[in-house]
Amino acid sequence: MTGYYHLAEMTITSADESDLIAALRARDESAFAALVDTHAASMLRVARGYVATREIAEEVVQEAWIALLKGIDTFEGRSSLRTWLFTVLINIAKKRGMRERKDIDVQIAAFTGGTVDPSRFRDADDRWPGHWKADEMPSRFPESPEGSVLGDELMAVTRDALDELPERQRVVVTMRDVLDMDSEEVRKLLDISVANQRVLLHRGRAAVRQALEDYLKDAM
Amino acid sequence: MDCDELVELVTAYLDGSLDPDTRARFDEHLLECDGCENYLQQFRSTVATLGAIRDDEIEPAFRDRLLDAFKNWR
Numbered sequence: 001m002t003g004y005y006h007l008a009e010m011t012i013t014s015a016d017e018s019d020l021i022a023a024l025r026a027r028d029e030s031a032f033a034a035l036v037d038t039h040a041a042s043m044l045r046v047a048r049g050y051v052a053t054r055e056i057a058e059e060v061v062q063e064a065w066i067a068l069l070k071g072i073d074t075f076e077g078r079s080s081l082r083t084w085l086f087t088v089l090i091n092i093a094k095k096r097g098m099r100e101r102k103d104i105d106v107q108i109a110a111f112t113g114g115t116v117d118p119s120r121f122r123d124a125d126d127r128w129p130g131h132w133k134a135d136e137m138p139s140r141f142p143e144s145p146e147g148s149v150l151g152d153e154l155m156a157v158t159r160d161a162l163d164e165l166p167e168r169q170r171v172v173v174t175m176r177d178v179l180d181m182d183s184e185e186v187r188k189l190l191d192i193s194v195a196n197q198r199v200l201l202h203r204g205r206a207a208v209r210q211a212l213e214d215y216l217k218d219a220m
Numbered sequence: 221m222d223c224d225e226l227v228e229l230v231t232a233y234l235d236g237s238l239d240p241d242t243r244a245r246f247d248e249h250l251l252e253c254d255g256c257e258n259y260l261q262q263f264r265s266t267v268a269t270l271g272a273i274r275d276d277e278i279e280p281a282f283r284d285r286l287l288d289a290f291k292n293w294r
Contacts, residue, residue: 027294029287029290029291029294032287032290033287033290036278036283036286036287037277037283040278040282040283040286041277041278044278058282058285061286062285062286062289065286065289065290066289066293069289069290069293070293114224114227114228115227115228116224116227118224121222121223121224128222129222130222130223130224130225131222131223131224131253131255132223132253132255132256137254137255137258138255138256138258138259138262139258140258140261140262141261141262141265141266146272154269155269155272155273158266158269158270158273159273162270162273173270177267177270177271178270178271178273180271183235194237198231198232198235198237201231202228202230202231202232205230205231205263205266205267205270206227206230206263208266208269208270209262209263209266212262212265212266212269213262
């Protein structure tokens with residue numbers, strides 16, 4: 001692999017992208033390998049949100065790559081290559097997935113609880129109901145530069161917390177925060193409402209925040 | 221705005237999708253509440269940490285399978 005394609009950056013400029021598409025059409029294996037190295041792990045993470053096992057997720061990812069190869073000669077570039085790839089992936093994953101969309105929307109709507117333990121807030125008969133109890137006030141998270149010991153530990157905690165999220169939350173948090181897609185792109189890819197996307201994102205982030213807070217409380 | 225209401229609006233706040241009235245109440249609450257100011261900092265820090273996750277490399281055998289698919293197609 002040459003590294004020539006600069007695929008580490010998630011946002012591929014259109015100039016880079018047309019080079020990449022040209023290379024794929026020319027059957028350039030290093031271009032394909034670079035694209036795989038950039039996206040396959042994220043694709044696996046997203047696919048895992050729809051299907052029961054890692055093995056099936058791998059099959060879904062493989063199918064998506066084959067669809068990309070079959071379509072590359074006629075790809076018109078109306079969306080970015082990444083969006084197209086993930087759209088194909090999600091469509092395949094949905095077909096393979098066992099869960100019905102209807103159930104998922106019901107699940108999203110049915111949840112009414114808060115994302116912070118209600119016992120951390122003052123009761124209705126307090127002078128300031130709904131405000132933090134004195135001993136439950138959040139403290140600032142420390143600065144933890146990438147590569148520092150604490151930074152590495154927090155990264156591991158974050159990754160574990162992300163893996164443990166319910167599937168839909170994990171997919172939305174992965175797309176928005178890990179892959180840095182914008183809300184419109186995610187909304188279209190997942191075919192969910194803006195409001196539901198925000199709910200899933202918020203709940204997922206809040207759960208990861210809680211995991212980090214728990215960890216830091218023990219570590220400090 | 222109470223703290224338990226604010227904590228549910230943080231993602232909408234960061235997305236810039238609160239209506240102006242609610243946003244103003246959110247900002248006003250922050251001015252006088254250290255707990256919520258810290259909560260917002262924790263949330264921002266969480267989002268930043270999520271953004272720094274780099275996926276593990278895929279298993280070599282799986283990578284090989286994908287590259288084989290490419291060779292077969294070519």
